Amino acid sequence: MKLTLLFGGASFEHEISIVSAITLKEKLSGFDLQFIFCDQDHTFYLIEPSKMKAKTFSSGEHKKMPQLVLTQSGFEKKALFGAKQIKGTVLNLIHGADGEDGTIAALLDFYSIKYIGPRIDASVFSYDKRYTKYLCDAIGVKTLDYEVLRSSEHKNLQLSYPLIIKPARLGSSIGVSIVKEESELDYALDVAYEFDKSVIVEPFINGVKEYNLAGCMIGGKMVFSIVEEPQKNEFLDFEKKYMDFARSEQVLKAELSEELVKKLKANFEKIYKGLFEGALIRCDFFVIDNEVYLNEINPIPGSMANYLFEDFKGVIEKLAASLPQSKRPRVKYEYIHSISKAKGK
Amino acid sequence: MALKSIQYRHHTLDISYEILNPHAKVDLIVLHGWGSSKMLMKQAFGSTMESFRHIYIDLPGFGNSTCNIPLTTRDVTRIVELLMIELNAQRDIIVGHSYGGKVATLLNPQVLVLLSSAGIVTPKPFKIKAKIFLFKLLKFLGFAKLRSFFVAEDAKSLSEPMYQTFKNVVNEDFSNEFTSFDGKALLCWGESDSATPLSSGEKIEELMRDSKLVVYKGDHYFFLQHAKDVAKNIEETFLKTLEH
Numbered sequence: 001m002k003l004t005l006l007f008g009g010a011s012f013e014h015e016i017s018i019v020s021a022i023t024l025k026e027k028l029s030g031f032d033l034q035f036i037f038c039d040q041d042h043t044f045y046l047i048e049p050s051k052m053k054a055k056t057f058s059s060g061e062h063k064k065m066p067q068l069v070l071t072q073s074g075f076e077k078k079a080l081f082g083a084k085q086i087k088g089t090v091l092n093l094i095h096g097a098d099g100e101d102g103t104i105a106a107l108l109d110f111y112s113i114k115y116i117g118p119r120i121d122a123s124v125f126s127y128d129k130r131y132t133k134y135l136c137d138a139i140g141v142k143t144l145d146y147e148v149l150r151s152s153e154h155k156n157l158q159l160s161y162p163l164i165i166k167p168a169r170l171g172s173s174i175g176v177s178i179v180k181e182e183s184e185l186d187y188a189l190d191v192a193y194e195f196d197k198s199v200i201v202e203p204f205i206n207g208v209k210e211y212n213l214a215g216c217m218i219g220g221k222m223v224f225s226i227v228e229e230p231q232k233n234e235f236l237d238f239e240k241k242y243m244d245f246a247r248s249e250q251v252l253k254a255e256l257s258e259e260l261v262k263k264l265k266a267n268f269e270k271i272y273k274g275l276f277e278g279a280l281i282r283c284d285f286f287v288i289d290n291e292v293y294l295n296e297i298n299p300i301p302g303s304m305a306n307y308l309f310e311d312f313k314g315v316i317e318k319l320a321a322s323l324p325q326s327k328r329p330r331v332k333y334e335y336i337h338s339i340s341k342a343k344g345k
Numbered sequence: 346m347a348l349k350s351i352q353y354r355h356h357t358l359d360i361s362y363e364i365l366n367p368h369a370k371v372d373l374i375v376l377h378g379w380g381s382s383k384m385l386m387k388q389a390f391g392s393t394m395e396s397f398r399h400i401y402i403d404l405p406g407f408g409n410s411t412c413n414i415p416l417t418t419r420d421v422t423r424i425v426e427l428l429m430i431e432l433n434a435q436r437d438i439i440v441g442h443s444y445g446g447k448v449a450t451l452l453n454p455q456v457l458v459l460l461s462s463a464g465i466v467t468p469k470p471f472k473i474k475a476k477i478f479l480f481k482l483l484k485f486l487g488f489a490k491l492r493s494f495f496v497a498e499d500a501k502s503l504s505e506p507m508y509q510t511f512k513n514v515v516n517e518d519f520s521n522e523f524t525s526f527d528g529k530a531l532l533c534w535g536e537s538d539s540a541t542p543l544s545s546g547e548k549i550e551e552l553m554r555d556s557k558l559v560v561y562k563g564d565h566y567f568f569l570q571h572a573k574d575v576a577k578n579i580e581e582t583f584l585k586t587l588e589h
Contacts, residue, residue, distance in 0.1 A: 151350065187364055190347030194361060194409065 001031050001317050002088030004075075006104070006115075008038040008057070011096035012174055012195060016302060018057055020093050023303040025052050027312060034086060036075060037062055038094060038104075044068040046077055046086065070111045089320045092117030092300060096170060100300050101127045114323055116316070118279040118299035125275065126297040128169050129200045139270050142293045144286070147201045151193040157185075157201060164204040165189060167196035178204050205288065210295070211256070213264050214282040214305035215272065218318045222269050225282075225308035227261055263292045271297060277324045280304055280315070346409065351427050354414065360428050361409035365391060365399040371583070372435045373397035374454075376425070378443030378463075378565075379511075382408030386442065389569050393576035400434055404445065406507045415509030418444075418517060422451040438583055443541060443565065444514060450522050456583050457530045460568050460575070461538050464519030465545035523552040530556035531582045533575050535567030557582070 007021035008014055018037075025033060035047040037057065046066045047056065056062055068075040074085040092104050092115050102123035108115045118126065125135045136143045147159055148168070157163070165188045167175040175195040177188040192199040214225040256264075268283050271294065282301035286293040298305075306312040351358045363383060373394060375386045383401035390399065405424055406412030416424075425448060429436075438456040441449030446462025469477075503511060530553045534546035543560065550558040559578055561567045568575050 151348075184367065187347055187367060190349055190362075194346050194348035 001320065002034075003028065003031050003316070003320065004034045004036055004086060004088045004090045005093050006036045006038065006090050006099075007093040008040075009094035009096065009098035009104070010038075010040045010042060011094065011098050012170060013096035014040060015054075017093055017095045017099070018054055020095065020303045022052055022054065024091075024093065024306065025049070027303070027306045028316065030313070032088070034088060036068060036086070036090075038098065039063075044070075044075060046075075070107060070113075073112050075113075089323070090115040090117075091304075091316070093304070095300055095302065101169070109326055112326070112328070114320075116278065116280065116319055116323065118276060118281070119324070122276045122279060122299060126281075126299045129166060129296065130168055130198070132294070132297055133200075135271070135275075136294055141267050141270055142291060144202045144205075144293055144295075149189065149199050149201060151189075151197045159201060159203055162204040162206070164202050165192050166200045166202070167192045168198040168200055169196050205286070209287040211264060211285050211287060212282055212305075212308070213268050213285065214280065214301060214308045215265075215268055216280040216315065216319050217272060217277050218315070218322045222265070222272065223315060223318075224265055224268070225305060226310075227256055227264060228308055229255075230284075260287065260290070260292075267292050267294065278319075280319060282308070348409070349428060349431055351424055351431075353420070353424050353427065356414050358405050358413075358424060359409075359411045360405065360424065361403040362428065362432070363387060363399075363401045364432070365401075366395055367398060369396055369398040371397045372400060372437045373579075374400045374402065374425075374429070374434060374436075374439045374449075374452075376402060376404060376439070376441040376445030376448050377407065378445050378461075379514075380407070381442070384408065385569075386440075389572040390440075390576060393572060394580060396580075397438065398434075400429075400432065402428065404448070406504070406510065412504075412510070413506055415506045415513060417510075417513045418447050419451065421514075422448050425452065438579060440579070442568070447514070447517065447519055447522070450519065450526055453526065453528065455528050455586055456579070457526060457528055458575075458579055458582070459530065459532045459546075459549065461534055461541045461565050462532070462545070462549065463541055464517065464523060465541070465548050466516055466518045467542060467545065520548075520552060523549050526553055528555070529582055529586055531578055532556055532558040533568065533571075533578070534558065534560050535563040535565060536560050537563065538565045538567070540565040 005021050005024060007017040009017060021035065033049065035049060035052055037045045037047050039045065044067065045062050046068050047062060048065060066077045068077055068086065074087060076083045076085050090108060090113055092099055094104055098104055100123055102120040105118060105120045105123050125131050130148055133143055133146060145159060147157055149155060161179065161181055163179045165177050165179060175192045177191055179185050179188045189199060210230055212228045212230055215222055264285055267285065271283060272281065276299065279299050282298040282305045284295040286295050309315050346361055346363050348359055348361050351360050375390060377383055377386050383403045387401045402425060403410035404421055405416060436452060436454040438458065439449040439452050439454035440458040440460065441462060442460040444463050446459040447464045449457055449459065532546050532550055534543050536543055546558050550556050561571045563570055
């Protein structure tokens with residue numbers, strides 16, 4: 001299968017995206033893979049597969065590789081005579097800004113390029129944790145209580161300690177801290193404000209049961225991964241999650257009652273249906289008193305959560321064949337013609 | 346890392362900082378040199394001196410801190426002071442490398458640690474004098490466009506306000522400020538430093554009433570190799586202030 005991995009981006013998670021792409025190169029061996037790197041200045045490069053190593057990018061060696069431009073239905077490499085189009089479905093593997101905020105989705109939609117990844121509306125609701133709360137409220141999925149703080153205003157918190165502080169629009173635990181008492185709050189907020197002017201504050205529940213579930217819609221049916229209970233010390237910090245991306249062995253299935261697995265899947269489906277078609281997403285849930293709460297949606301999970309699927313290659317192949325068709329209205333100028341006719345011109 | 350917005354002269358500067366050992370009672374503020382950032386300083390001292398609360402600061406225009414107005418060393422000092430007020434930080438120990446050393450001196454801490462500090466003007470070598478003369482001549486002849494061949498390494502690729510700041514702070518004579526400093530000072534120098542030569546360290550030791558110079562093997566960044574020993578000296582110097 002022909003597949004183009006698009007990675008990089010102007011994002012705090014730029015480097016994680018590179019790691020994701022390198023991992024997937026191995027996980028999808030056998031596919032006819034191509035690699036397109038978006039650097040932090042938004043230039044696209046076609047990366048030689050044998051050069052898919054972290055050092056290629058940190059050393060700037062990618063700058064010597066062919067630049068690409070977007071054209072209708074594909075990326076194009078300028079050649080001496082004419083241009084060569086890079087064909088094949090794109091897998092959007094840009095984490096964080098650009099990839100998950102709807103920018104790349106909009107670009108690919110605009111240029112009629114087929115892609116695996118969240119569409120614009122799905123990106124909007126999953127990228128900003130505030131909008132994820134609004135979405136869950138609307139579709140009846142429980143989430144933890146929360147408050148929003150902005151760097152430009154001071155507000156007294158109603159929630160009681162311990163708290164967890166998260167930048168509103170980041171994944172991968174970057175800028176996240178746990179605050180046990182008020183004296184630690186100011187610094188934790190400044191840490192989050194370095195990444196986003198808005199932050200979400202939630203109660204921190206020590207030892208809460210956490211479960212991750214990935215999945216996608218293929219041919220109108222939900223396909224789920226196994227349910228994973230992530231390892232955690234106090235919470236998954238950036239480094240731990242980062243290691244997570246490179247993880248290659250399959251994880252152990254969590255020991256759960258069938259009833260709870262059903263509940264997790266039902267909540268996942270509620271979130272996914274009608275919004276995330278075309279994407280393979282991972283939802284992270286909390287379970288408190290046998291009730292399921294959504295923690296966050298990862299519309300482009302690290303390394304596409306490949307370790308949660310028994311047949312990851314098969315899932316990607318089927319998903320690529322089951323992408324939503326975007327309809328573009330055909331303009332026929334009927335209205336203008338009818339007026340012209342009426343005027344007798 | 347963390348970020349605070351500081352209001353200064355009707356401008357907002359975002360100052361990036363990082364705190365280690367948040368519950369320690371003695372504050373250690375660390376200021377980097379020109380063109381450097383708090384990352385480098387944290388890399389050196391982050392795992393030492395656990396009994397101090399470390400505060401690493403990106404000076405305006407460096408690292409993740411912003412700067413959209415030209416500043417003098419006194420402006421930078423005031424901005425650091427404003428951040429310190431927000432962080433409830435005490436002037437127990439302040440470490441400054443190179444340009445950061447001048448800021449640290451103006452902050453007037455109880456214990457001042459200068460690592461290859463700037464502030465002593467050394468006569469320009471003949472090569473530089475010749476370069477300046479040649480460029481002035483070229484400029485007079487209408488070849489100002491050749492400026493990029495002459496500009497100092499430190500000033501290349503600077504934004505306009507930062508270039509102005511550079512001109513404000515470079516070659517400042519801090520002899521008076523060093524003389525009037527009345528706290529305890531620890532001066533650490535690399536013996537083969539070519540940016541701020543060892544003779545500057547010796548001069549500062551003469552000027553400061555209560556100071557001690559320690560010379561290390563290495564250049565302008567000697568402390569990267571000798572962080573543990575520098576840390577030990579800082580701790581000992583601080584302990585001496587408690588003896589009275």
